[in-house]
Amino acid sequence: MAGGEAGGGGVAARAAQKLFSLSGLFAVYKPKGPTSAAVLNLLKERLLAEAGVQTNGNKRKSQVLKIGHGGTLDSAATGVLVVGIGKGTKLLKTILAGSKKYTAIGLLGKATDTLDATGKVTEEKPYDQVTKRDLENVLQKFTGDIMQVPPLYSALKKDGERLSTLVKRGEAVEAKPARPVRVYSLSLQQFQPPLFTLDVECGGGFYVRSLVSDIGKELSTCASMQELTRTKHGPFTLEEHALHEDKWTIDEIARSLEHCMSLLPGEPSHKKFKTEHPEETAVSCEDK
Structure with a gap:
């Protein structure tokens, strides 16, 4: 023993x-x-x-x-x-x-306070007018070096505390100013209204939730992210x-x-x- x-x-x-x-x-x-x-x-x-x-x-x-x-x-x-x-x-x-790749599913016609499916619906708009071609054309505006406003519900910090923590506590939080981000590639994989699936390759500091929300606004409606999967980060892949x-x-x-x-x-x-x-x-x- x-x-x-x-x-x-x-x-x-x-x-x-x-x-x-x-x-x-x-x-x-x-x-x-x-x-x-x-x-x-x-x-x-x-x-x-x-x-x-x-x-x-x-x-x-x-x-x-x-x-x-x-x-x-x-x-x-x-x-x-x-x-x-x-x-x-x-x-x-x-x-x-470094660069990251994502697959994201967006939902047309509904905006939320968190910009994704976990938040409260803040706006609803019709989306019937949006075509697949409209979506594909809009994506070109979000490719390359662009400016992006980070979401309020994020891990970015103010005075040492996460913005999301401050917002949940009911404190008034101003949106961070738009900052430069890089999108290496952006393509539409599927469009089954109101859902659309994107493949995104981007640089550091990029928010896919903000991208989906901005796409909705550009299409004269609104949108929120439903699902997000990071498929690659640097040289490391999901598979x-x-x-x-x-x-x-x-x-x-x-x-x-x-x-x-x-x-x-x-x-x-x-x-x-x-x-x-x-x-x-x-x-x-x-x-x-």
Whole structure:
């Protein structure tokens, strides 16, 4: 019995040693429902439990594992969430500013306060006049370098607090000024009124919810986002790289890190990552 316990302790010690040696970037699948922070916390709990590290709610012990994510997804959104572990957390700023791909489903004729399906309907307008050609023509206006006003319900901050928190508390919040964003490509995949499906590739700090809302206004109606899936972030794709919950083990993540780090261009040094695009990475680029 004692020998078995010692052996078990040895296995746990090796698992812990392997866990704390992990370093780099990998991707997980974020399901619909939890926040990005909740997904990250669950991942951290799973890894610490597998390594036999008992935290018992002790934050200091759980903080020995450095882990973070690059770019928030709405709780209602799904898809690729890039995770940095160990020294890999230093690479997250560049990932934030990198390109992302999304598939979004918009709904014509209804606007909400959050610009998506989770909010209260604030306006309804007829949409029967909108044709597929109208939609395709409008998309050209939202491609390239454009100006975009971030939504009030967002993770952008004012005086250290998220705008969404302030709005929910009933405080008056002014809209952030329009800022430059980049749309690399934008195409209409399906149009079944009132629903339309878009494929979007954009840069950091872009809000797909704002895009859908702006498209509605441009078509002389209104629109809100119904579903959002991030299909790619940097070199990491939903199909090939995003680990689902059943693969959240130390060994699986070690394998994923090896593969994912080989996809980064030239495997730049941490120093380069820290100094690249300072003006973009200073922004909290939560993608909604």
